[in-house]
Amino acid sequence: MIMLEFSLVQNFTPQLGNNSSPEFNTLKNEVTLVLERVFREAFGMLFRRIEIRSFRQGSVVVESELTLNNNGSSVPETSDVVMALVEAASNNSNFSLPLNTSSVVATRISATTAAPNVTVAPTAAPNVTVAPTAAPNVTVAPTAAPTTSTTTASTDPPTSSEGTLGLTFRLDRAFTAALSNPSSTEFQTLAAEVVREVNNVARNLYRSSFRRSIVNSFTSGSVRTNLTLVFDNTNSVPAADIATSQLSSALSSTTLNIIQGSVSAQSTSTSSSPPQSTLGSLAVFSLTLLAVAQMLIDF
Incomplete structure (x- = not known):
């Protein structure tokens, strides 16, 4: 199982934080439909389902779980999951989500640790599932942001x-x-x-x-x-x-x-070069030299 997180560039509303609201379910279904199409095309029979866990602010951060069939060495890497989504958003004219392509992060998790992840959005119901039989239509959602x-x-x-x-x-x-x-x-x-x-x-x-x-x-x-x-x-x-x-x-x-x-x-590590001299430090240095010179004269 892979935790998949990314941002959609559209305005977040409080209703999207409530998994019982029509707004939540409308966006959930839209995102699910697009992701199913992308990952079925990318991974074929390895793809099982995608579940939307929550939406949170920034612009709209989507937290989801991608489940793949375990065929040993053929299980895709997390980087392959990221690339599949980014390339679909960049190259597929039928991709209808306003995806922030630099925000996609995939993390592999074990099945035993999948459930606690819903704590990032306390209002998300842990049993919200999306039927994996949703038809992979290629229609563009009319509400997609530009x-x-x-x-x-x-x-x-x-x-x-x-x-x-x-x-x-x-x-x-x-x-x-x-x-x-x-x-x-x-x-x-x-x-x-x-x-x-x-x-x-x-x-x-x-x-x-x-x-x-x-x-x-x-x-x-x-x-x-x-x-x-x-x-x-x-x-x-x-x-x-x-x-x-x-x-x-x-x-x-x-x-x-x-x-x-x-x-x-x-x-971008901290530079080890010495600090540049300021006017204040130069003035102090000059006064010090004058004081030393006066002491030598008096002596």
Whole structure:
């Protein structure tokens, strides 16, 4: 069994926290239908069912359980589950959920520990199940939020337990003033494209140890892009020089049109360089020298 958590970019309402409300059940059925179609296509007979456990705020965080048939070595890895969902959202025109592709996290759990997980949402009923026979229709739910808003994922900050790596590169595109404003449509549209491509590359390179990427800024020259890559923990963060080589090669095949030789990864650990001198410290140093000189003269 695999715990699957991800965010939908749409407004959270109190009704979604109540598993007896029509709003909860409408969204539950919509999400279930889409996930069943994705995982049946990805894993075939290995797929058994998907259960929606709860919705919580941020924008709408979905907590679910994916159950797969145990066929020994053929059981998919958690990284395969993440990739299946991300690729479906990125490449399938029939994918109707406003998925935040950088928020998908899959964790393998044992059957004996599955039930206590409902404590993250105290109002969720532990026996809420979804009939696995729901027809895998390919219809698009008319209430789906527009996918252009998926950029909010790029602002999720890393937690204290996660590890980070800085990443910069330049895009061969014309810079506009709107790209310096994180609230602008231009910034959010480009951020969504960058996050999607970088996440796909990083997940292929670092598998389940990589979690998401965050766009920090766009500046001129041509479009200089500054990101933070987030990993499970500090031990899973690759060395900056190795990551630079790996990402330079892998990102060249994306649609971002990255300028060759501009990719650079930087360690985000605390710098050991000495602090710069301030005007106050220089003034104290000067007065000290004058005092010493006066003592020598008096002597």
